[in-house]
Amino acid sequence: MEINIGLLGAGVVGSAVASVLLEGKEDLGRKIGGAVRLKKILVRESERQRSFQAPPGVLVTDFREVLNDPDIQIVVELMGGEEPAARYIERLLVAGKHVVTANKEVIAKHGPELSARARSTERQLSFEASVGAGIPIISPLSRDLLANDIRSIRAIVNGTTNYIVTRMAMDHMAFDDALLEAQHLGFAEADPTNDIAGTDAAYKLAILASLAFHTKVVPEDVFREGISSLEAQDFRYSQELGFAIKLLAIAHKENGSLQLRVHPALVPQDHILASIDGAFNAIEVEGDLMGRVLFHGMGAGSESTASAVIGDVIEIARRLNLDIKPLPMEENSRSIAIAPMSELVSRYYFRLNVADRAGVLASIAKVLGDRGISIASVIQKDADLPTQTADLVVTTHPSREDAVQESIRCMGELDVVRKVSNMVRIEDWPSR
């Protein structure tokens, strides 16, 4: 039996998937146990030059040509963006088609409803490519790691920002230059706002946390802070203190509630996440039985994404050929409270620009001490003679976020403080 496939979208990832399916990858039919045929590709303009050779009639511009084609059993959605992709997926499932998508925004925002729809129509909705591209993480969380009570996820899931912080750390580049370079290399999009601000990472964290904690996490549940406040000094001072700076996506279950946050963090240099450089992704999952397991690889790129997409297609096609029903994903309907960010207890790093004179530290220590924040280390750096200022780098012992936020306001009001230049949370969980 031949399995017919529809494809929505022919951007870089869509083109990579189309190439593999059209050009007939060695062994694909054997792995699937039968032939697959890419029957229709939904594109915006059918006339454009493309990196793959589509036979006549394959390119279509009307979604209904895919939706209403009775031969098509599996549809791959690679349009990106929330709409019309979410609506299309819903209609495809209702029409009895299996759907594979790489769309993190759709899955983060509509995953639970769409999965419920797939369950009710006995169809499969697969989205391995939505997080970490070719790194298997959706499937392990949904199946292999199920014996565990998951305690935490700590992840680098945005290649653009990781590339930027790596360049800033290793090559002392300024933020703007590193971003420009990432754009030239194709890691960052023309409008990189979603990456830089942590929105992309928040989508991915919502997907991972929903699976790991068997609950419905939506992107709005995730606290997010981007990387644009990071400056060269932060990387220099962090390195001296024994830390790397990474944009982390963290889900952590503690006292029955769930912290969900995306922000830059100081990570101990001997922790494996500190060594994940460039456009790579890494996802560390901690469970009560397995301890910490880390998944690492290229978390973006058309071929890596195609690996996950086609992997999902193969699994569905194998089932179809063997007439085996899909094992539905578990319904993630546990209710678990989201911990307010104000109650976070963490260690903190501050960089302050202060007057270079006696008594400064006493004033700052008083602000912190009055709010129950205990200082772990203080270093004075980069005294500037003409302006008589210096940088003061302070790290704290575990403290509450709300007390820290209030301290930042109060320190900013001190005469001796020119500027609270930055605050970064320190993630120095017990070493593995």
Next chain:
Amino acid sequence: MEINIGLLGAGVVGSAVASVLLEGKEDLGRKIGGAVRLKKILVRESERQRSFQAPPGVLVTDFREVLNDPDIQIVVELMGGEEPAARYIERLLVAGKHVVTANKEVIAKHGPELSARARSTERQLSFEASVGAGIPIISPLSRDLLANDIRSIRAIVNGTTNYIVTRMAMDHMAFDDALLEAQHLGFAEADPTNDIAGTDAAYKLAILASLAFHTKVVPEDVFREGISSLEAQDFRYSQELGFAIKLLAIAHKENGSLQLRVHPALVPQDHILASIDGAFNAIEVEGDLMGRVLFHGMGAGSESTASAVIGDVIEIARRLNLDIKPLPMEENSRSIAIAPMSELVSRYYFRLNVADRAGVLASIAKVLGDRGISIASVIQKDADLPTQTADLVVTTHPSREDAVQESIRCMGELDVVRKVSNMVRIEDWPSR
């Protein structure tokens, strides 16, 4: 519906699995969609003190009590060793039971026949725990990564030896002391031969390579060399050259044939495998689409193994509750030649003890040059005045294994060479 489980073996891993199943882990029933009950545990002596509380009648000493119990649908085999485990698994599958095992020796030696048996009886044989304990790797190779043509696997899959080489490298311990410590800590067994000699890693590589290359690899196909020849100097000199030493399990497809080897290797310090320390495992898989993906975590230990075993049990139990047939593993029947070790092309590290006088290097360079081996670097180390000897550390450009082996013999016959103290292969594949 209640799912009844049988367990063969109540050693440390069996006890951990029994504890989880008997004590009723939070949420397990909900994940499975119904209750599970550990009905029988096959033990050697029913009277022994145990870490779990077995209800009356659960402990049995006759295998047939499990085999012939019509209520038992899933059997977990944790006896270890080749026989009778392999025979038992075969009989269980024939009797219509699903089987979960952590037994690397059985799967490495009998995996293909047992999987064929499972296919023919429409039962599931799951063995996620056989490699890397709680690190998902069997499932990703069998499903998630299927879109790729796998090029290579490079893995640290033996925690005992990795613990030993880590201690030797970081703390300048001697081999025997590090081994003794690993035994005290419970990483190494009383008889550590299988670990030290690379046999355990060869079993695991046979399993991984069979899945990755869709073929039947047996342990005898794997070249193996253990870690007992490594000495403190090798770690010191390697570090100076920018390398760590790891016992690697390597499967590499090149020119249509498959290299399969387990041996100590010099790994560039900036490669992620160089930073996998202590009892951790890491498996790097390289595919044409996904690039390199790494799986990392605790590759041994009773709880980590229980994570994989119970993960497999959950999947089978979910299927049973939903009345969904298992998706059989693909039949790994491609034929691919095993490359003879003599034809390996690699870089090499030699440590020679030589006379400390002029002309020595010329003699050695001649031996190597005559066999087409080109020297990449030479360092003279640790000159010893009383004996007038010194260590000579030589690294080569890519060379053929057979030429290298012949050179070792010839260098050993030179007057000026007291001893060819060690040869270690260098694995400096292009950086990621």
